[in-house]
Amino acid sequence: MGGEEGELASDIKEGAKVKVTTDVTVFHVPKQPDYPLKDREGTVLEIVKFFKGSEISANLPYKCLFIDSLEDGKERKVIAHLAANEIELVE
Amino acid sequence: MQMIYDTGLLLFSAPRALPFASRKCSHARQPRLSVRASTEPGEKSLEGMRKFSEQYARRTNTYFCSDKSVTAVVVKGLAAHKDELGAPLCPCRHYDDKKAEVAQGFWNCPCVPMRERKECHCMLFLTEDNGFRGDDATISLDTIHETTKGISGVQD
Numbered sequence: 001m002g003g004e005e006g007e008l009a010s011d012i013k014e015g016a017k018v019k020v021t022t023d024v025t026v027f028h029v030p031k032q033p034d035y036p037l038k039d040r041e042g043t044v045l046e047i048v049k050f051f052k053g054s055e056i057s058a059n060l061p062y063k064c065l066f067i068d069s070l071e072d073g074k075e076r077k078v079i080a081h082l083a084a085n086e087i088e089l090v091e
Numbered sequence: 092m093q094m095i096y097d098t099g100l101l102l103f104s105a106p107r108a109l110p111f112a113s114r115k116c117s118h119a120r121q122p123r124l125s126v127r128a129s130t131e132p133g134e135k136s137l138e139g140m141r142k143f144s145e146q147y148a149r150r151t152n153t154y155f156c157s158d159k160s161v162t163a164v165v166v167k168g169l170a171a172h173k174d175e176l177g178a179p180l181c182p183c184r185h186y187d188d189k190k191a192e193v194a195q196g197f198w199n200c201p202c203v204p205m206r207e208r209k210e211c212h213c214m215l216f217l218t219e220d221n222g223f224r225g226d227d228a229t230i231s232l233d234t235i236h237e238t239t240k241g242i243s244g245v246q247d
Contacts, residue, residue: 055187
């Protein structure tokens, strides 16, 4: 993995549609202990880099929203933080 | 496993009441002193972070390090930040602006990488497959005191 910790991608802004390109598994999704993110597409909700003018040292600065359609017709929303080298812009 | 301990200095502790300070009036002039707060945490915070660590490890099915002094230093650092900043900011990182970091919350324990990915670079919470993990997630206050004498727990 290249790049500095917390580095930003110049082409990915808040609101951008992105796709997860690396093997990332998260464990905080209710009723889904191992939730793989690879190849999922989502939206950048926030870039955690600045807070009230001060730079923040978050190493997973891209806070993204992923929405799943479940079998019962409901939606499951998953919010996860990712690094710049774990996502790519979806045209 | 070679452990490298931070020999962190115990800075000046808060001064006791000065003998010449007036107690009659809260607006009485006090001599100016430049004092840096100690990073040595209070017992209440230490016990609070100790209990939190045990409970959170149980909840996440994670373990403490086989070398409990590693756990102890981190718990102490969390308690020190709790006292200093009002929140247990991760003690294993360097920050330019600790107050901003606490307010934003990414590195408040349990930090985002731990909450979402079970990645704890402090080696406080270790997953089952981690080669450095011990067999349990318990640590006593005595162990923390004994193994962290002279160590602040905070990486600055």
